[in-house]
Amino acid sequence: MHCFLQRKPKKKWLRYNLITSTLKKARLERDGLLKEAREIKQKLIDDAKNEASAEAKKILIQAQETIKSEKNAAIVDLKNQVANLSVEIAEKVLKEKLSNDKSQMELVKELVKDVSLK
Numbered sequence: 001m002h003c004f005l006q007r008k009p010k011k012k013w014l015r016y017n018l019i020t021s022t023l024k025k026a027r028l029e030r031d032g033l034l035k036e037a038r039e040i041k042q043k044l045i046d047d048a049k050n051e052a053s054a055e056a057k058k059i060l061i062q063a064q065e066t067i068k069s070e071k072n073a074a075i076v077d078l079k080n081q082v083a084n085l086s087v088e089i090a091e092k093v094l095k096e097k098l099s100n101d102k103s104q105m106e107l108v109k110e111l112v113k114d115v116s117l118k
Contacts, residue, residue: 098104 098107
């Protein structure tokens with residue numbers, strides 16, 4: 001009987017070792033899965049940040065191009081307005097200056113002098 005009693009603790013010890021070993025493996029697997037999940041999470045976050053950054057740069061470049069285009073259009077429009085105003089002013093000045101025959105003849109004489117000198 002003494003032999004028989006010694007086997008039971010050995011069986012229990014083997015079962016305990018098996019359970020402990022299984023738990024250890026399960027914990028290692030859990031830790032591995034958690035690590036992998038953290039890595040995936042971080043990769044998703046990094047990818048989202050990179051994508052957002054690229055999209056922000058794209059939007060910024062488009063905005064800068066739009067601003068530049070609108071600025072150039074405004075400059076062209078302003079130049080056209082200045083040219084039109086200059087023509088209108090010159091027209092009014094010439095009308096005033098050439099309002100009588102004497103003024104017209106003086107202007108013609110000046111223009112002929114300038115032409116003949118060149």
